[in-house]
Amino acid sequence: MSQLAQLHLDEARGITVATVEGEIDLSNATELEMAISQAVGNEAVGLALDLARVDYLDSSGVTLLFNLARRVARRQQRFAVVVPADAHVAEILSLSGATDALALHETLDDAVRGLST
Amino acid sequence: MTVFDADDGAILLRAEGESRFELRAMHGTQQDTDAEFHRSIANRFAGRLAFSRRPLTLTRDDASGLVRTLLKGSGLEALLGLPLTLGRELIGVLYIGTRTPRRFSDDDAALLQLVGDRVALAVDRARRVEQEQHIAETLQRSLLPEQLPSIPGMQVAVRYLPAGAGMEVGGDWFDMFELGDGSVVLAMGDVVGRGVRAAALMGKLRTSLEAYAFDGRSPAEVADRLHALMERQHRADMATMLYVAIAPDRASAELASAGHMPLLIRAPDGTARLAGREPSPPLGALPFVRFDASRVEIEPRSTLILFTDGLVEVRGTSIEVRLEELRRAVELAPAEPEALCDALLIAMLGQEETSDDVALLALSVAPLPPEGFSLELPAEPEALSSARKALDRWLMEAGMSRRDAHAIKVASGEACANAIEHAYRPGDAAFRIEASRRDAEVLITVRDFGGWREPRGSDRGRGLPLMKALMDSVRVDPSSEGTMVQLRRRVEEG
Numbered sequence A: 001m002s003q004l005a006q007l008h009l010d011e012a013r014g015i016t017v018a019t020v021e022g023e024i025d026l027s028n029a030t031e032l033e034m035a036i037s038q039a040v041g042n043e044a045v046g047l048a049l050d051l052a053r054v055d056y057l058d059s060s061g062v063t064l065l066f067n068l069a070r071r072v073a074r075r076q077q078r079f080a081v082v083v084p085a086d087a088h089v090a091e092i093l094s095l096s097g098a099t100d101a102l103a104l105h106e107t108l109d110d111a112v113r114g115l116s117t
Numbered sequence B: 001m002t003v004f005d006a007d008d009g010a011i012l013l014r015a016e017g018e019s020r021f022e023l024r025a026m027h028g029t030q031q032d033t034d035a036e037f038h039r040s041i042a043n044r045f046a047g048r049l050a051f052s053r054r055p056l057t058l059t060r061d062d063a064s065g066l067v068r069t070l071l072k073g074s075g076l077e078a079l080l081g082l083p084l085t086l087g088r089e090l091i092g093v094l095y096i097g098t099r100t101p102r103r104f105s106d107d108d109a110a111l112l113q114l115v116g117d118r119v120a121l122a123v124d125r126a127r128r129v130e131q132e133q134h135i136a137e138t139l140q141r142s143l144l145p146e147q148l149p150s151i152p153g154m155q156v157a158v159r160y161l162p163a164g165a166g167m168e169v170g171g172d173w174f175d176m177f178e179l180g181d182g183s184v185v186l187a188m189g190d191v192v193g194r195g196v197r198a199a200a201l202m203g204k205l206r207t208s209l210e211a212y213a214f215d216g217r218s219p220a221e222v223a224d225r226l227h228a229l230m231e232r233q234h235r236a237d238m239a240t241m242l243y244v245a246i247a248p249d250r251a252s253a254e255l256a257s258a259g260h261m262p263l264l265i266r267a268p269d270g271t272a273r274l275a276g277r278e279p280s281p282p283l284g285a286l287p288f289v290r291f292d293a294s295r296v297e298i299e300p301r302s303t304l305i306l307f308t309d310g311l312v313e314v315r316g317t318s319i320e321v322r323l324e325e326l327r328r329a330v331e332l333a334p335a336e337p338e339a340l341c342d343a344l345l346i347a348m349l350g351q352e353e354t355s356d357d358v359a360l361l362a363l364s365v366a367p368l369p370p371e372g373f374s375l376e377l378p379a380e381p382e383a384l385s386s387a388r389k390a391l392d393r394w395l396m397e398a399g400m401s402r403r404d405a406h407a408i409k410v411a412s413g414e415a416c417a418n419a420i421e422h423a424y425r426p427g428d429a430a431f432r433i434e435a436s437r438r439d440a441e442v443l444i445t446v447r448d449f450g451g452w453r454e455p456r457g458s459d460r461g462r463g464l465p466l467m468k469a470l471m472d473s474v475r476v477d478p479s480s481e482g483t484m485v486q487l488r489r490r491v492e493e494g
Helices: A029-039 A059-074 A088-095 A108-116 B035-052 B065-074 B106-143 B195-214 B219-233 B319-332 B337-349 B383-397 B402-422 B463-470
Strands: A005-012 A015-024 A046-057 A078-082 B008-013 B022-028 B056-059 B078-086 B089-098 B154-161 B170-178 B184-194 B239-246 B252-258 B263-266 B272-275 B293-297 B302-307 B358-365 B372-378 B430-438 B441-448 B473-479 B482-490
Touching: A005 A029, A015 A029, A015 A059, A015 A108, A029 A059, A046 A059, A046 A088, A046 A108, A046 B402, A059 A078, A059 A088, A059 B402, A059 B463, A078 A108, A088 B402, A088 B463, B008 B035, B022 B035, B035 B056, B035 B065, B035 B078, B035 B089, B078 B106, B089 B106, B106 B170, B106 B195, B154 B170, B154 B337, B170 B195, B170 B358, B184 B195, B184 B302, B184 B358, B195 B219, B195 B239, B219 B239, B219 B252, B219 B293, B239 B302, B263 B319, B272 B319, B302 B337, B319 B337, B337 B358, B372 B383, B383 B402, B383 B430, B402 B430, B402 B441, B402 B463, B402 B482, B463 B473, B463 B482
Parallel strands: A015 A046, A046 A078
Antiparallel strands: A005 A015, B008 B022, B008 B089, B056 B078, B078 B089, B154 B358, B170 B184, B184 B239, B239 B252, B252 B293, B263 B272, B263 B302, B302 B358, B372 B430, B430 B441, B441 B482, B473 B482
């Protein structure tokens, strides 16, 4: 993984939790997408992607989110994204039309609860 | 000599591609037989030997003219000589002489030929050593950075002088890179030892240092880890290192030194001081060492100077005296890094060839001009983060709000990403980003030198709408020379 971003993987209530810290751009979006999608096991109920600690995300990051949503849906799994409303990333997602298309949550707890019910 | 019952003998060699013979060894009962005589004899002999490619004899009675005079002057009566050859190349001549009249036999000639063959082999081996030196030098060069990063507000100059003729290359190295958080690392080191081995270890240390640094390690932790690496894999070796991490705000630096020369800091008023004067021991020198780091303040427009001991070490002069000479030379030198390096090399080394490698790096740190900056970067995705960091710093220094700064960063990043994706030739293509501010408006211009491509597929189409949403105006001007994207945003007065 490039030094721009770090990926931490965890599991909670049958849900794969992927936390990204750092910056997402053209240089690392594709490898990040691969790493996250490979981490979601077949038995997982869904994927919660925590972007609360992402300081920078551009359109390749938005693409990453749409691609992940597509991959997860194809496997009958659910997908939720964590972005605090006041984060800069939230503005980019809203300007890119991702807010309506993706299930966004304020906190990781909300996201996990939303996925497991 | 006794085997041949001869009084005098000499070996003369010539360097590859040269015609002159150099006396490499001589032996004789008459020690004052001078080299000039041997050289003259050799040159007389060489032509004939090169042609005959077999042993030849020469006696004073048979000789005529100059050769006769030469033999007479040296008191020699008879000579037996043979060509030294490697393959088809004549590399030198070998001969023996007697002070009493003598006819050398075929057996003498055959025996001398055996000696000659051994000499030729020894010469061959010596040449291979020279080749190895050449390999070490090439290896060392290839292990040093080809290009240092271009960072706005920083100007860097570097000099690397290999040791003078006849010396094996040493293990001096340097590096410079920008970390993810915007801090800039300068590193310099010297592996104790010479040749291919030192060059290889130098490459390993440089690579490992970069890996540890990008892993988020502090200067002291980087030194600790490199030391541990040496302890594990290179117990017999030792290396010095100076690691300087300039903070993202450029106002301070953290240094860790493992037995290396101190850091010189030239303040904007021209005064110079040494920092990092109490280094920890060199890497690999002692077991159970922990490395300390110290912090230094850097005034804007300061210059940092890193160097290896080759710049200051002179036999017979104390290092303290030389460091003081260097410090004063820095105060007298121009501030511009290239000119500074040249001035320091002249002041400290003069015209003489050095017996040790010399590495010298000067970096000036200046704030970004508030009116704007311009930066040319390679058309690679990795360059996006460099462009972002420069922009971020400039926007912060200009007192922009976080919201404005973020919008400008993302929009510019999209324009840069387009420039990178449109680069017509991967590898050597570049793009340029310029940022300027007039009153309450920020203008970002991104130029590439490839052809504009309409975004393909639904995914890549996201960049342009995002730029438009974040900025007040977006203008794309494609032309045959490349594409120019201009982004404007009115910012809050700050």
